[in-house]
Amino acid sequence: QKHLTTKEIGKNIIHFNSIDSTNSYAKGIADKTPSGTLIISEEQLSGRGRLGREWESPKGDGIWMTLILKPKFPPSEGGKLxxxxxxxxxxxxxxxxxxKSLIKWPNDIVINGKKVCGILTEMSAELNQLHYLIVGIGINVNNEAFHNTIADKATSLFLEKGEKINRRALLCEILNAFELLYDSFVKEGTLKESLNICRNNSAILGKEVIIQQGANQAKAKAVDITEEGLLEVLTEEGKKTEILTGEVSIRGE
Ligand code: BT5
Structure with a gap:
């Protein structure tokens, strides 16, 4: 089994059996907690997605966790996490x-077109100073089923692999990988290695997509992920633009 080999990430772990949301809890303690602290819970009673959406987090089935980070860079960089x-x-x-999972920009990981992981990055900043970043990660690991509302668009590692997964070993791997990628970002200021992975294993690059931002919908072709972590698309009018965030669905699927 793999072990945690990190220096900072996950060295301080706060583990709950049950909590409302690891992101919400992290916000409450971030100011007085060292960078790299990991909050993890067996279940979340009101796990959150983006824009106030719900994140289904049943007991013992997943990795529901939040990392608290305090890098010394401007708030504008936060989304890159x-x-x-x-x-x-x-x-x-x-x-x-x-x-074989694919990364669906900006914050999903999918297997066979179904969502297996969602990421919610939040931050606290004032003027041009970042207080802290919290990176919430929800991974469906051993879920055997989902509620009706998401049954057709969610999956778990167990359902895809056909065997139960050791959550601890997977968690260690993810944290080890995170520290390497995060360190190189903090030291070099570029997303290079993370972008390589996000570009080479993208669910949407090269495809016709529909981008939903609020009430607006636009058809476009996903072209690239920029050095800033934005999605570059080619609009139907043949114009290249960069998208900061939004819902992306693949046309025709
Ligand atoms: C996300 O939002 O994908 C971010 C999810 C972040 C969850 C983690 S768990 C630990 C930490 N603490 C928290 O409270 N949150 C973070 P979004 O892109 O808005 O997607 C939300 C949508 O995904 C929902 O509206 C559902 O349609 C769907 N969904 C809900 N639960 C799901 C699940 N377990 N698996 C797959 N899809 C789900």
Whole structure:
């Protein structure tokens, strides 16, 4: 079994049997907690997705966790942590479990078109100073089924692999990978290695997609993920633009 080999990430772990949301809890303690602290819970009673959406987090089935980070960079860089997190989860799933997952920009990991992981990065900043970042990661590991509302679009590592997965070993792999990618980002200021993974294993690059931002919908072709972690698309009018965030679905699927 793999062990945790990190210096900072996950060296301080706070483990719950049950909690409302690891992201919400992390926010409450981040100011007085060292960078790299991991909050993890067996279940979340009100796990959160983006824009106030719900994240189904049943007991014992998943990895429901949040990392508290305090890097010394401007708040504008914060969103890049989602790409780093996606790249590290991808490594854990593909390299260790041998499953073929793809990264669906900006914050999903999918297997056979179904969502197996979602990431929610939040931050606290004032003027141009970052207080802390919290990176919430939800991975469906041993779930045998999902509620009706998401049954057709969610999957778990167990359902895809056909055998129960050791959550601890997978967690260690993901944290080890995260620290390497995060360190190189902090030292070099570029997302290079994470972007390589996100680009080479993308569920959407090269495809016709529909981008939903609020009430607006636009058809486009996903072209690249930029050095800033944004999605570059070619619009139907033939114009290249960069997308900061949004819902992306693949046209015709
Ligand atoms: C996300 O939001 O994908 C971010 C999810 C982050 C969850 C982690 S768990 C630890 C930490 N603590 C928290 O409270 N949150 C973080 P979004 O892209 O908005 O997707 C949310 C949508 O995914 C929902 O509206 C459902 O349609 C679907 N969904 C809900 N639960 C799911 C699950 N377990 N697996 C797959 N899809 C799910």
């Amino acid at each position: 989602t790409q780093i997190a996606a790249a590290s989860v991808w490594q854990g799933i593909n390299k260790v479990l041998g499953l």
